[in-house]
Amino acid sequence: MSEKDDFDLRIFLPYLLNQAAEEASLSFQQVYKSRYGMLRTEWRVLFHLGIYGELTAKEIGTRAKMHKTKISRAVQKLAERRFLMRVRDATDRRSEKLSLTPQGRAAYEDLRTVAARHDAALTGRFSAADVERLREMLVALAEPSQASKG
Amino acid sequence: MSEKDDFDLRIFLPYLLNQAAEEASLSFQQVYKSRYGMLRTEWRVLFHLGIYGELTAKEIGTRAKMHKTKISRAVQKLAERRFLMRVRDATDRRSEKLSLTPQGRAAYEDLRTVAARHDAALTGRFSAADVERLREMLVALAEPSQASKG
DNA sequence: TATTGTTATACTCTATAACTATA
DNA sequence: TATAGTTATAGAGTATAACAATA
Numbered sequence: 001m002s003e004k005d006d007f008d009l010r011i012f013l014p015y016l017l018n019q020a021a022e023e024a025s026l027s028f029q030q031v032y033k034s035r036y037g038m039l040r041t042e043w044r045v046l047f048h049l050g051i052y053g054e055l056t057a058k059e060i061g062t063r064a065k066m067h068k069t070k071i072s073r074a075v076q077k078l079a080e081r082r083f084l085m086r087v088r089d090a091t092d093r094r095s096e097k098l099s100l101t102p103q104g105r106a107a108y109e110d111l112r113t114v115a116a117r118h119d120a121a122l123t124g125r126f127s128a129a130d131v132e133r134l135r136e137m138l139v140a141l142a143e144p145s146q147a148s149k150g
Numbered sequence: 151m152s153e154k155d156d157f158d159l160r161i162f163l164p165y166l167l168n169q170a171a172e173e174a175s176l177s178f179q180q181v182y183k184s185r186y187g188m189l190r191t192e193w194r195v196l197f198h199l200g201i202y203g204e205l206t207a208k209e210i211g212t213r214a215k216m217h218k219t220k221i222s223r224a225v226q227k228l229a230e231r232r233f234l235m236r237v238r239d240a241t242d243r244r245s246e247k248l249s250l251t252p253q254g255r256a257a258y259e260d261l262r263t264v265a266a267r268h269d270a271a272l273t274g275r276f277s278a279a280d281v282e283r284l285r286e287m288l289v290a291l292a293e294p295s296q297a298s299k300g
Numbered sequence: 301t302a303t304t305g306t307t308a309t310a311c312t313c314t315a316t317a318a319c320t321a322t323a
Numbered sequence: 324t325a326t327a328g329t330t331a332t333a334g335a336g337t338a339t340a341a342c343a344a345t346a
Contacts, residue, residue: 007262009197011285013272014178017171019215019292022337024164039312047159058327065169067315072329094322094327112157119163126287135161137276137284142169172314189335208304217338222306244304244345 017141028118036107037081041066041074043111046100049084050108054099056089083107167291178268186257187231191216191224193261196250199234200258204249206239233257 009015032038038046048060055063057071064071075098078084083104086096100108123131159165182188188196198210205213207221214221225248228234233254236246250258273281 007197007201007266009194009201010289012265013269013285014171014175015194016285016288016292017167017174020288021164021167021171023292023294024167028164041313044159044165047157051157051159056327061327068328069316069330070314072327076329092323092327094320096328115162116157122163122291125290130283130287133280134284134287135163135166137280138166138170139161140275141272142166142173144173191336206304218305219307219339220337222304226306242304242346246305 013141024122028115031114032111035110036083039074039077041070042077045071045074045078046083046104046108046111049098049100050105050112054097056095056097058095060098078104163291174272178265181264182261185260186233189224189227191220192227195221195224195228196233196254196258196261199248199250200255200262204247206245206247208245210248228254 029040032043036043044064044066045060048064049055052063057068057075060066061068061071075084075086079086082101084098084100086098089095089097123134126134179190182193186193194214194216195210198214199205202213207218207225210216211218211221225234225236229236232251234248234250236248239245239247273284276284
């Protein structure tokens with residue numbers, strides 16, 4: 001994009017990424033919200049426990065790049081609704097081992113299926129090679145502190 | 151992505167798009183916020199008027215796919231800060247012709263330059279062909295009601 | 301009756317500081 | 324002193340209903 005009179009907002013990358021992200025999230029959001037009353041932070045924590053098994057809040061934070069306050073509140077909600085269990089760590093009593101209850105695992109497995117189908121629906125219109133390259137580029141763009149000090 | 155035990159959250163498209171969008175927006179957000187005290191909705195309206203000239207709120211809504219309440223509030227803020235002028239439409243007194251003041255145009259031109267440089271910094275690491283394909287795919291993903299009922 | 305734009309309200313999401321309890 | 328996690332608070336972003344003025 002040049003800097004003069006032909007600026008095209010419609011292809012400005014931050015704008016485009018935001019629009020695509022909003023649209024792509026919509027139908028999945030409706031599912032985790034309507035079926036389980038979850039928020040974004042909550043399904044993310046649920047998925048981390050579903051995929052990796054027992055984790056502490058700290059470990060989830062590292063893997064998900066989520067701030068500890070977000071995790072704290074998401075864990076609280078998931079515990080209230082009996083999707084996860086908290087067990088005080090015997091060797092370091094500041095932290096807790098978090099793991100899914102059977103109910104939490106069932107929710108995770110349901111949502112994992114929905115997510116996989118949704119991902120397939122979103123990417124199905126593109127070639128496999130294009131999708132692979134798209135994911136690579138998005139991973140690179142998601143990485144912090146690339147060239148970005150405009 | 152398959153639906154069984156190898157679900158990989160890190161490449162789940164809605165998740166990836168969200169992370170990339172957040173990261174890509176960061177530095178530009180800091181500029182329009184710190185220099186002009188603007189919010190997201192406000193720079194978007196500013197850009198529409200800068201690019202297309204005189205528009206009504208309705209026309210901005212159509213082009214930007216923004217709800218009228220967002221536009222109403224963004225226009226109010228931009229008018230307070232003397233970035234735009236409102237002139238009642240003589241032929242339809244329900245709407246107003248919106249246009250940038252000299253101060254608004256100066257802000258737009260400054261931010262347009264920042265945006266173009268930021269876009270170049272974000273995409274500079276990829277080949278021109280990859281960037282072109284990336285924008286095409288994001289435009290397609292941003293389009294509402296594709297296959298999405300997971 | 302329908303449309304343009306405004307106001308009220310609530311919910312979601314994010315960011316930061318200050319705090320606790322443990323180490 | 325530092326770390327794991329919590330609580331409080333505010334700001335940013337989004338969504339919807341109800342409304343006034345005009346067509």
